[in-house]
């Protein structure tokens with residue numbers, strides 16, 4: 029069995045946007061991401077959780093996503109201009125984030141890989157702000173000033189030697 | 199440039215759990231996923247959005263995740279037993295879901311790929327309940343009874359011929 033985790037990556041070059049209270053009906057996500065695509069904004073992580081909230085009698089959900097820090101302002105302006113049209117609430121931006129990820133095949137089938145990553149962050153008092161996963165990657169968003177510490181903690185927790193790829197984009 | 203999307207996958211074998219009002223401090227995610235790992239529950243998607251809520255003066259966040267449908271009850275019981283210890287709120291389970299995903303390399307750099315997937319769902323009046331992405335995969339959770347329709351709509355939207363892999367696990 030190859031080790032489940034092949035490497036750790038850190039991206040300190042992202043900003044997170046969140047759109048609150050999007051009416052929860054078909055088509056809303058399509059309009060939002062089409063709007064961003066038309067502005068040539070590449071979106072990295074998109075996270076929409078299952079939680080709904082009723083606002084003025086309408087069921088709504090939040091969508092959060094990360095972009096390259098240089099695109100944050102373009103994305104924010106485009107969304108603010110469309111907020112009334114979309115019928116959604118507040119648009120928030122946070123550039124003080126870092127994304128730290130572990131990559132490897134077969135992680136999902138080995139319960140405990142995610143727990144080990146999260147425990148490495150916990151032992152270093154690093155709070156997890158967002159989580160998104162796929163079969164071969166687990167990403168966490170942490171405070172920007174804890175990015176390097178998060179990378180080192182996870183690297184040590186999985187016993188990765190110098191050989192594994194560490195990607196840091198600053 | 200290879201087409202950004204190589205294939206579409208549908209998994210109708212999952213259940214979604216959500217844990218509400220988890221105290222937002224380091225270590226909570228580690229405890230939750232260690233608990234599930236100890237029960238040999240493999241977790242597929244994990245989604246924690248940035249949204250915080252203040253409950254009884256404590257900042258909290260929700261975490262949602264999907265598991266194989268056969269593991270849902272084990273996961274729910276383990277979490278309910280630990281809820282007081284963890285200091286979190288309600289645990290909800292929904293087995294009436296399907297996960298539909300597009301896979302391909304270089305999707306993130308092509309801004310309109312996500313918009314196209316979401317538009318295909320919108321045109322078929324399919325509501326998106328959750329979204330999680332990575333560089334090579336965009337997954338959406340939809341109602342279980344719309345899973346096959348979602349797969350077909352996305353397949354058509356990306357002009358995938360019979361040659362591309364469609365993975366359906368039922």
Ligand SMILES: C[C@@H](O)[C@H](N)C(=O)O
Nearest residue numbers: 054055056057325326
């Ligand atoms: C909130 C948003 O995702 C909506 N449910 C949609 O399908 O577009």
Ligand SMILES: C[C@@H](O)[C@H](N)C(=O)O
Nearest residue numbers: 155156224225226227
């Ligand atoms: C909510 C949970 O993710 C918490 N922030 C932690 O770091 O564990």
